[in-house]
Amino acid sequence: MTKEALAFIKTLPNKKIRDKSLKEILSYENVSLWWFTEFFLFHRLKEALKNVKRKSKNFELFLSLFVKYYILAKALLRYFLGRLITLRYNTKKTENIPKIIAISYSMNWRNATMPGIKKQKEDIMLGNIINELIARNKEVIALDQDTSFFVDIKTLIEKAIYKKGLWKPVETYLTLAIIKKVLRTYREFREEVKKLKRDEDLQFLDPLKDDFLISFRYHIFYAMLYIELMKRVIEIEKPGLILITCEYCLLGRAAVVAGKLKGVPTLAVQHGNISPYHIGYYHPAEEISDEITPQYCPIPDKTAVYGEYTKKILTEVCNYPADNVVITGSPRYDILSRADEIYIREEFRKMLNLDSDKKIALITTENLPILEENTIFLRSVLRALKELPEVQAVIKPHPGEKSEWYKEIVEEEEVGAKILPKDSNTFEALYACDLLITCFSTVATEAMILNKPVITVNLTGAPDQMPYAESGAAIGVYKEEDIAPAIHDALYNEEVRGRLAINMKKFVYEHAYRQDGKATERVVELIHNMIKGI
Template identity: 30%
Template sequence: MKLIAYGEQLAYYGAILKRFFTLFRPVTYQNVPISKHLYYQCLGFINHRWGLAWSKKKVFLEKMHELDAGQLFSYFDEPYVCKSNPEGIFLMRSGFGDIASLFLPPERYYLLSPFQAEVDVIKRNRPDLSVHNIENFLRPNPGAVRDLEKKITGLLEEEKQDPIFGSPHFLQWVLGRLPDLVTRFDAVQRIIEKLNVGAVLTISSIHWFGSALNLIARANQIPSLTVQHGIIADSQLFCHLPVLATKKAVWGKGTKEWYLKFGTPETRVAVTGSPRFDMIFNREWSGQESLKKRLRIDPAYKIAVYATQPLGGARIREVVATTLNGLNRIEDLFVLIMLHPYERKELYQQLAAANERCRVFSFGEVSLYDALNAADLFVTSFSTAALEAMMFNVPVVTVEPFPLNFSYGKSGAVFAARTAEELAFLARRVLSEEEFRQEVLEKARPFLKKHCVTDGFSSRRLVREMENLSRCGGVY
């Protein structure tokens, strides 16, 4: 199947990436093609600066129709050689500290964070863990930046006829990314040279931190594993491909099938489940009575948990207004608004000010799992927390007033509301009709089974996968 069957936007992105990777193949730093680190930012810049309509007409129309969806992996990724180092330590994103401490002695892992705030949170929650901030390893390297600037300027000088890659705007954009790229690559290289690293564990290939770790590990022939972060959908294809790591650890067989349909070798994908979901099954969480007492909620009220998700300003207002207007129509319902880690309270407090039966919580202020264990209803647009609600056997309804990056409603997992009226109707039925509540729960189960392993042993599988990678030296 041609990639354009998934939509012109994805075919456009695919054509951009193929051209970008091919053109910049000779430009490397620390033995890493810099295009592999900049590709996601490149898509955003070109799309914002030139857009699909103009670019399709002037540059990419023919190329957009040539790309085969089943060969995307071979276009953008490749196998690479790794060394076996079964005694090496695991260099891990700091959030994996809970997992590491369960299965490994402290000398076997090194926890690294992209910024101090994350270090502070982990130290507060787990003072027994030693966490390091990569910012302490960042050093300017103007000489290396100048060398790259010279090479890239010369390369793009030969592309003057290309209205995008030969434009001064694109050159300025690339050159502006180089100081950060150089300092980040140097920092990871410095850490790897300091440690005897057997494998690397990350949560993203598009965020600069995970990307730098995966790519510098690759250049040093060290295997790496990236864990799925969030629900995966076709519309976000290039958030998840190329893989960049030696292997991708996914939550369920449905996601593995998704990677395979775009040409990813089966050896590059492992179904481990999500380590964070293990806590649902391995800990005791607050019941409804104790949560109401702690939060001073009237015992007579039922509880709805509303998990937010970052969106553009106008869209946030539309989704929040629809959700709160719908839930506010149910008189005996108290709403807990649980914010995404990247969001702040102010906007939501402003939008919820008219509703006395509503409270806004920053990420971590109240445990999401305590809230879910006490909830009678869960509402979101497309947050991954919907999966967690399903694991707690809480009925899920989504609010989808416009097309979203991922639609639980279209997937068949939930009933979706487009308006406040529809949400109020569905919520009332969930809360008052036991037969309908059971129907909602049954609707979610096949989706959950396909997309998530829910046996409580994901952390163990993840560590075992890391041990296998370090022992075997990768998958090829």
């Protein structure tokens, strides 16, 4: 299913419409804005192939007509809040020291544990790197995209207070000229698309024609706005490098584009699992080049990855140049080398009022585009746990999930599972648990680093996205009736547990490199070398 959708999506933008490809029609600053729509359309296509019906499609299409006003209203509010932060924390700029722009997202602001500090909030993707850069006398300007539907004022204020103005909304750099340019260009694009729609030139997009119009009105507008904002950031701040997490997300992609246009090197830091056919990374060879033209997708100058497995995926499957991919390990995992000094299992149990005589099964959900797959997973696991009354469930929702669907399922299944906040510290929960149950989340690797047995549940009929079970490092379950026996084996079968422990060590090295607490240092050294042109 994934390969079929991928093949269709990758041929779509090359089809000619009146002697122009869709990539060329959507060209902006000589870069195609198609790359900003591809992720969304790919997942909508997978839904269509699975016959998932969206009751709200017509309403969604109607709302998209007004989405530019929503985007601008949100941008203006964040602009004013950003200006207030700048005035409140007007730090003096130091001349002649390297300046780095860091790009992240509001949902990455979560509870974290730092050495010497019990609990605090931090950007969990880039926080370690930023702190180390500042400690090494580098100037960092951290900018974020608000991933919430409304403006997440709480997170914005927390970031400003905790980090003394280090973090600002990217919209802080908004100007009237940028708004005018984006509105004017969007109007030109809209007229072109209207013409194509009227003449039925968009029929080749079926079954994605409506989804393309939704994506065009939302992602294309955002893409132009963020590209212009990032260009202005570069013009004003004159950074030596742009540090990015999630380089295929809207702001991340715009930062890469602006970096290419302005000649500023970009470094992406892996933020999650990368499977062989991940739409955010997979490119046929003909899509990759250093040239800036609509046919090529701009990728970061360097990508820091967790381990050898990911490097092979990017270079051998996704056609990234080998020199562009550097193995550093994950800075997020540095703290895990000191987990015994930081986390206390009994405190976690006490916080959630858990029974000290029972085992803890931690269940992590995914932010899946098809919600039905997530609900089937959670419901099946909770039903299985009813067969094991000596095991209590703790659910850790994915921070990117917009709804709280899991609460309804917990009530319906009547298992008394505890639900953690989305921004809670996953590492603390992993340290306290006896077992992790997940689909294909990066949390599985984190559990293995902490020597916790892992069960991956895949009831979709599709191949596993990550080789946890294939490698023997996790127990793979593909039928609901096999979940309870797998939980029993993972907790009590010493032969199974011993085999898992051996395979986990090998898996961790291949997928997360050395667990020496020095991944942050390796990324910072890479940044230093890139700024120096080494």
